[in-house]
Amino acid sequence: MALVSRRFPNGVHAIYLEPNTVGDWRDIDAPRNAPAKAPEEHLSAILAHSHLDYLEALVAATVTVNHAAISAAGAGLPDGQGLVFQWGGAETTHTLLDLTSLGLDYEPLVLAALGENIVTGGLPIQTDTGGRARYASIYATPTAVVLWETASRTSAPLAAVSLDYEVFAIRRPSGDRNNLAKAFDPATGEYQFGRGRISSLRQYVQTAVGGSPFFLPLGRTIDLDRGSPRFARGDGTTYDPVPAGLVVRVEPGTGAYGPSLAYAGSFTAPDAVEVQVR
């Protein structure tokens, strides 16, 4: 199949794999041009189409966050736990990007990559022995990109850590920006496609060979077993914070402890796609 770039009189401009060579290449109704005529039915064959939207980065920046140390937890249930392990108690937020200057009236989709993984709803961003860990979610307001963190704590503190995040705020698609199917400015070298929907001077979420991608997970990223979670990251790794030694007995403590509360399931990381913003 040939990869072609075609512009049609009805305003459609598309770059796509021809499914066959049937019909006149200039005729959008020809079978060979089906991806151009009905892109929503041929997405796997399309590189770009003037009627689709794209994940354009409004802002892209590398941000260093200095996460403070987290103090050790208290004794938990008095004499009721085989060791000290507690959820939460260290919630805080970090402003990753100030979006005020952009004058947005919406909350953009935001992506924050920590190494090869994006921050999802509770990504373990720092782990230590015994289940001490720090977890993050990310959200946006019209004026800021914010990282929200919480923790699991043990009888020892979790050290402070500085982490670098690649942060992207994604523009809400606004459709056509001009009436030009394609345009090239020799002075700047800018190439625009599909009435301004794509510009060579702007950055987009893309799949590519090489580079420094991060993983977007395509399914569930947390599973529960024995009351405890297993976290799965886009890079395929998993993390079980609850240690095997977390056992409980009825308070006040006498008699044998019950079984371990550590995760004992078989969940594995979902499929993920490597993407970059460039």
Place this chain on the structure above:
Amino acid sequence: MKGMTFDPSVPAMTLHRGGGQTPLVFPGSFPGLLLPDQVTITGQAVAFPDFASDTIWHHEWRITSGGGSFHGHQLARVGVTRLPGDWSETTVLMDAPAGTNVFFGQVRLQQTSAASHNWLNNSPIARRQPENVWITAFGSLLLEQHLGLSRLMSVYLDDDPLSATYRKLVLAREQSLGPAPGGYGLLGLGEPDTVNHPSGGDSQGGERIVGTTAGWPVYYPGDTGAPHYKFQLYTHDQLHLGAGIYQVPKTFRKTASSPPSIVDPTDYSSGWLADVRGQFGRLNIPE
């Protein structure tokens, strides 16, 4: 040279800007594609049921020496428990358009109802996500946690051909309560009919037993009296049977004629509302 060349093998367009400037290669890869339609789902209920419940029965007796005389007491209290187990449910939000393999979405959460009582008579079940803000949603979000208990939700495009919700945008809920604590059974000297009580010191015993199935003791009412709490003092003469032999009072045991009872006032279900918005799209993988 100025102009543009197209190389389908990359695929890429190279923009030659002339004047010794570095050519620009665009895009050099596959940009993520989005279908133009914005998806907005408002007020989606995210409810978690209460766990199955049972009771825990605590019985205690003591014979105490003090001030040259003996006395004793018996007490019993009933608490409520929650039983281990996992639960999950998947809600179909909508069909995923053909050819899409990802939902680029955000979720805004608000807890509308929380558990009625502290967990384990200790503290509230903690919320694990910020509320009323648009969270980037790829995969799962932990919502609530405490010792032995977790609740989460997931929003994703189900692309598993073996799944009952294949090619659907789904909101899945899960909760899990871990295995019951240990420590049930006899306490101290247990529940003998009589005890050889030493001169000086105390003798004590009792039991902690299940209603039917061992569970997590999540709530005890305060020791405020009937019906869930009973207490009785005994004089030396009421317990003394003979030289060094004392009757162990057990009329408040679960198997006895007048044990305490309890009406469970607790409800550990919880409710959230989720707003979901975003666009379906496709990420094509370069070969």
